[in-house]
Amino acid sequence: MAKTIYCRHNTELTVPFFDVDSMHIVWHGHYVKYLELARCAFLDALGYNYTTMRAHGHGWPVVQMQLKYVQAARFGQPIRVEVQLVEYESCLKLDYVIYDSHSGRKLTRASTTQVAVRLDNGEMQFQTPDSWQQAVKHYLAAQAA
Template sequence: MTPNEQGNSSSQAVNQAEKIVLGKTAEKALISSYLDIKVPFYDVDSMRIVWHGHYVKYIEDARCVLLDKLGYNYLSMEESGYIWPIVDMRLKYVASAKFANNIRVYAFLVEYESRMKIAYEIYDLATGKVLNKAHTIQVAVDIESEEMQFESPEVFINKVTAQLNNDATKPLSE
């Protein structure tokens, strides 16, 4: 899969994205990002509809964009002494994405103090129609002791807090 954009859009994507009306999840989001994808042929079945399992790949890619924005991607997690396995994942299929559709996958950080909960919404850029809603929950596990942490590690809390402070100083137009 080749993402078109990661958090910034071309003028065509901006025009198409104007059709998208984000749901209540976006209002609750502490930090958000998105990824634009043109659905490749190898992700579809004989009816040219995206196979359901590929949505997991799409949300994983969007999560990586969000984690990069935080400055705490999977390599940083390991370097800080933690891994973050997924302990819960839920997807709701609303409509089908099809071959060559331009879709936008939003990732919204909604919880971070005791676990990392990220909500996702996938939209068809041409129509603004919601295609999928999902969420994942990850918990920190100390690499050495292999013990699950009941509170998010300070390094993660600091990254989120720094991003929240950074976002608060930006003008609303950005």
């Protein structure tokens, strides 16, 4: 069965010097930072970022992450991180592909899953809050228009 991709968002970055090792190759742990930067840019575009999530009484911890390194990114390389929203009703699941911006070569594939947790009592929610779902639906409608 094909995966539903509700929407996509792209973030352009350039690999900074402090992210690479002596071979000028990005250290594997920094890819997580690139995912976070792209996720935050997507949430800002959606109009429902981490500040808004907290204001609605929820934290959204990452409960699962997967990465597959295809080809190394290097110092000074322009990269594009594509975020794909694949689930938003039971959790926030995003798939990512990191590309070389110039050639379009795929560098990394990844996914993250986040769940809503009530801030007042730490209880994990098995359905995402209505405010989140409405924000996503509003964003999807605006993208379709």
